[in-house]
Amino acid sequence: MTILLEPVATVAGGRVEATDDNWDRERAMIALDETRFSPDSIAGLAAFSHIEVVFHFHKVAEDKVQFSARHPRGNMDWPKVGIFAQRGKARPNRIGVTVCRLISVDGTKLEVEGLDAIDGTPILDIKPYMRDFAPREATHEPEWAGVLMANYW
């Protein structure tokens, strides 16, 4: 079964190339596809401080996608784990999901901060961040995850 998706918006501005760290203060615009969407499509969104953005890592070549296990970022200091046990971009379907700050809304454009997607990235969905969608209890994760993320934002 193949699922066909059409991007609903595109990232405009921000970083031109994907680099690993320091995304927290990166600002960019999200421009809705105006052939299908209007300001009504995002009516009320400005009442949320954060949004969840689902996007496509369009710069990752299909033949670079990993299906098995690898060291995150190719770093041998970290354990070799499955592609679904890490958040790297060379993953099947090349989907990224990130919660970022919503700075402002202007017509069909959103200004965001802390979105780790580069200029030109196709966006597949935009959702409001609701605190009730966060885990309802304490979470735990392996130590390497925290080390990897230390300078990400």
Next chain:
Amino acid sequence: MTILLEPVATVAGGRVEATDDNWDRERAMIALDETRFSPDSIAGLAAFSHIEVVFHFHKVAEDKVQFSARHPRGNMDWPKVGIFAQRGKARPNRIGVTVCRLISVDGTKLEVEGLDAIDGTPILDIKPYMRDFAPREATHEPEWAGVLMANYW
């Protein structure tokens, strides 16, 4: 531009029809597509307490997808907001994103709890939940969001 995706896994078990509330203790299996994936694809995932699941609301007919604004759940008590200002399933590209508990891993199968996706749902991606991907500051949201979510889990 059209983006073609192949499901990486399928939900097996759990609820047969999508209903609105009380998902928190729902258990289901996530079965990886064994033609492309092996236990190596999820090696190390069991060290995480929670996973983020990206899935396709495959039961929503394309002609039911909303592009503009509507009252969440059709409830007039809540404001009419854009489809991207709510998390309802009749949305462009019909993508759901949920963090759920990872109960156990057995070969290419994951047992999960609190996944709001029904039996047979195609899964587009599985990511480990890392606390560093949560918002780094307090969030705010409109009052209706909390009211809508009161009985969701």
